[in-house]
Amino acid sequence: xxxxxxxxxxxxxxxxxxxxxxxxxxxxxxxxxxxxxxxxxxxxxxxxxxxxxxxxxxxxxxxxxxxxxxxxxxxxxxxxxxxxxxxxxxxxxxxxxxxxxxxxxxxxxxxxxxxxxxxxxxxxxxxxxxxxxxxxxxxxxxxxxxxxxxxxxxxxxxxxxxxxxxxxxxxxxxxxxxxxxxxxxxxxxxxxxxxxxxxxxxxxxxxxxxxxxxxxxxxxxxxxxxxxxxxxxxxxxxxxxxxxxxxxxx
Amino acid sequence: xxxxxxxxxxxxxxxxxxxxxxxxxxxxxxxxxxxxxxxxxxxxxxxxxxxxxxxxxxxxxxxxxxxxxxxxxxxxxxxxxxxxxxxxxxxxxxxxxxxxxxxxxxxxxxxxxxxxxxxxxxxxxxxxxxxxxxxxxxxxxxxxxxxxxxxxxxxxxxxxxxxxxxxxxxxxxxxxxxxxxxxxxxxxxxxxxxxxxx
Numbered sequence: 001x002x003x004x005x006x007x008x009x010x011x012x013x014x015x016x017x018x019x020x021x022x023x024x025x026x027x028x029x030x031x032x033x034x035x036x037x038x039x040x041x042x043x044x045x046x047x048x049x050x051x052x053x054x055x056x057x058x059x060x061x062x063x064x065x066x067x068x069x070x071x072x073x074x075x076x077x078x079x080x081x082x083x084x085x086x087x088x089x090x091x092x093x094x095x096x097x098x099x100x101x102x103x104x105x106x107x108x109x110x111x112x113x114x115x116x117x118x119x120x121x122x123x124x125x126x127x128x129x130x131x132x133x134x135x136x137x138x139x140x141x142x143x144x145x146x147x148x149x150x151x152x153x154x155x156x157x158x159x160x161x162x163x164x165x166x167x168x169x170x171x172x173x174x175x176x177x178x179x180x181x182x183x184x185x186x187x188x189x190x191x192x193x194x195x196x197x198x199x200x201x202x203x204x205x206x207x208x209x210x211x212x213x214x215x216x217x218x219x220x221x222x223x224x225x226x227x228x229x230x231x232x233x234x235x236x237x238x239x240x241x242x243x244x245x246x247x248x249x250x
Numbered sequence: 251x252x253x254x255x256x257x258x259x260x261x262x263x264x265x266x267x268x269x270x271x272x273x274x275x276x277x278x279x280x281x282x283x284x285x286x287x288x289x290x291x292x293x294x295x296x297x298x299x300x301x302x303x304x305x306x307x308x309x310x311x312x313x314x315x316x317x318x319x320x321x322x323x324x325x326x327x328x329x330x331x332x333x334x335x336x337x338x339x340x341x342x343x344x345x346x347x348x349x350x351x352x353x354x355x356x357x358x359x360x361x362x363x364x365x366x367x368x369x370x371x372x373x374x375x376x377x378x379x380x381x382x383x384x385x386x387x388x389x390x391x392x393x394x395x396x397x398x399x400x401x402x403x404x405x406x407x408x409x410x411x412x413x414x415x416x417x418x419x420x421x422x423x424x425x426x427x428x429x430x431x432x433x434x435x436x437x438x439x440x441x442x443x444x445x446x447x448x
Contacts, residue, residue, distance in 0.1 A: 017435040018413060018428035021406065025413050026428075051435050054442075058407045061385055063301055070314040072296060079292055079318050083325040087283050 012037045013044060020052045273337030281329050288328065292321055295338060298409055299345045305404060306349035316352050320345040339415035342405075346419060391441040399434035402427055 012033040019026055019034045026034070038044045157168045228236070273294070279287035299320060304313040324344050331340060392400060398420060405416045406427075417427040 014429045014432045017432035021431070022413060025424075050439060051432075054435055054439055055407070057384070057388060058403075058438075061388060061408075063408065068310045069297070070300065070310060072293075075296055075300075075314060075318060076289065076292055079296075079321045079325075080289065082318060082322050083288070085285060087280060087285050087288075088326055088329060 013047070016044070016048055017051050017055070020048060021055050271333070271336045271338075274333060277328055277331050277333070277337050281331075288325055291324075291337065291341070295341050296321070298338075299341060302342055302405075302409055303345050303349045305408075306346070306353060312352070312356075316348045317345065319352075320348040323348065335418045336415055339411065339418040342409070342411070342415075342419055387442060387445060388438075391438050391445070394441055395434055395437055398422075399430050399437065402430040403434040403438075406431055 012030070015026065015030055015034050016038075019031065023031060038048055157170055160167050160169050273291060276287040276291050280291075296317060300313050300317045303316045303320070304310065307313050307316065320341070324341055327344075331337065335343075392403065395403065402416055402420050405411045405419055406413070411419070413427045413431070414424050416431075417424040420427055420430070422430070
C-alpha cells in the first residue's frame with residue numbers, strides 16, 4: 001500500500017477492482033491488504049459486489065463495432081505481400097563481419113609493430129675502416145658527395161667515420177668492398193691489413209724488430225725531425241736513454 | 251481472511267497473466283530467419299489489433315489499413331525485439347502509435363461521430379430494446395471516461411490484457427494501471443447511477 005501512496009493513488013480500496021478482476025495479478029501483500037479492508041468494512045464489501053457486477057456487464061458487451069469485421073484471410077494476404085518474403089536483418093547484424101575483421105587487422109598491426117621494435121635496437125656495430133692502399137690520412141680532406149664513389153659499382157672513394165675522424169676509403173679495393181658489405185672478401189681485408197702493417201714497418205726510420213710495436217699506423221710526416229737543431233737532438237737522445245728506450249722483444 | 255475470500259468469489263475466468271510469453275518462441279524463430287513465424291503472429295493478433303485500432307478510428311476500412319501498417323512496422327522491427335514486454339503488448343503498442351499517427355494526419359477528414367445505436371433496427375423487440383439500451387448506456391458511459399482511464403479499462407476488459415501489458419501500453423506502472431482501472435470502474439458506476447437517477 002505504501003507503493004500506492006507513493007504513486008499518489010490512494011489506499012488499498014483503490015485496488016478493489018483489480019482484486020475482483022485479477023486477484024492473481026496482485027502481490028501477496030496487496031491482496032492481504034485488500035482482503036483485510038473488505039473484512040472490516042461492510043461498505044467495502046458492498047462496493048466489491050457492485051464492482052463485480054459492473055465488470056460482468058462490461059465483459060458481456062459484444063465487441064465493438066458489432067459486425068463489420070474485415071476479411072481476415074484477405075488481410076493476412078495483404079500483409080504478406082506488403083512485407084515480402086525475406087526476414088529483415090537488423091543493421092548491426094549486417095556488420096557482424098566487422099568485429100572479427102577489425103580484431104584480425106589490429107592483431108596483425110600489433111604483431112608487425114612488435115617485430116619491428118625488436119629488430120630496431122640491433123644496431124650495426126661500426127666496422128673498422130681500413131685504408132685500401134697504404135696508410136690513410138688521419139685528417140682526410142672533405143670529399144664532396146658528388147665526388148664520392150659509388151660503392152655499389154666498386155669505384156671511387158667513400159668517406160667513412162672512424163674513431164672521431166673522417167676517413168676516405170677507396171671502394172675499388174677488395175678489402176673496401178668487403179667492408180662495405182660484399183660477401184667473401186674477409187680474407188682480402190686481412191691481407192690488406194697485413195700489407196699496410198708491413199709497409200709501415202719498412203717506411204719507418206730504424207725499422208726492424210724493435211719497430212714491431214709501431215703498429216699499423218705509424219706516424220706520418222716526420223720531416224720536422226730534420227728541422228731540429230743539435231741541442232734538441234741531444235736532449236731527445238738523453239730523454240730516450242733515460243726513459244723512453246725502446247724495449248727489445250724476447 | 252480466507253473465509254471472506256471464500257464468501258465473495260472472484261470472477262471466474264482465466265487470468266490474462268502470462269508466466270511465459272506464448273509469442274516469444276515465434277519471435278525467436280522469426281529472428282532466426284523463419285518467415286512463417288510472422289504469419290502465425292499475424293493470424294493470432296490481427297483481430298485484436300484491428301479491434302484496438304477500431305476504437306480510435308471510426309471506419310472499418312481505415313482500421314484495417316492501420317492494422318496492416320502496424321504489422322508491416324512490426325515485421326521490420328521484430329528482429330530487434332528485446333523481450334522486455336510481451337510480444338502482444340509490443341504489437342499493440344505499435345498499433346496504437348499507428349492509430350494516433352493516422353488520427354493526427356487525418357484530423358480534418360474525420361467524420362462526425364455517429365451514434366451507433368441510431369443505426370440499430372428502428373423497431374426492435376422489447377427484449378432487444380432493453381439489451382440495446384444497456385449496451386448503449388455502457389458505451390456512452392465509457393466514452394465519458396478520462397482518456398487514461400478509458401484506455402486502461404478498454405485494454406483490460408475488451409482486449410483482455412494483463413495489468414502488466416496494460417501498463418506497458420498506457421505508459422505507466424503496473425500498480426498505477428490497477429488503480430486507474432479501479433477509478434474507471436468507480437466513475438462508470440457514478441455515470442450510470444446518475445443516468446439511472448435522471
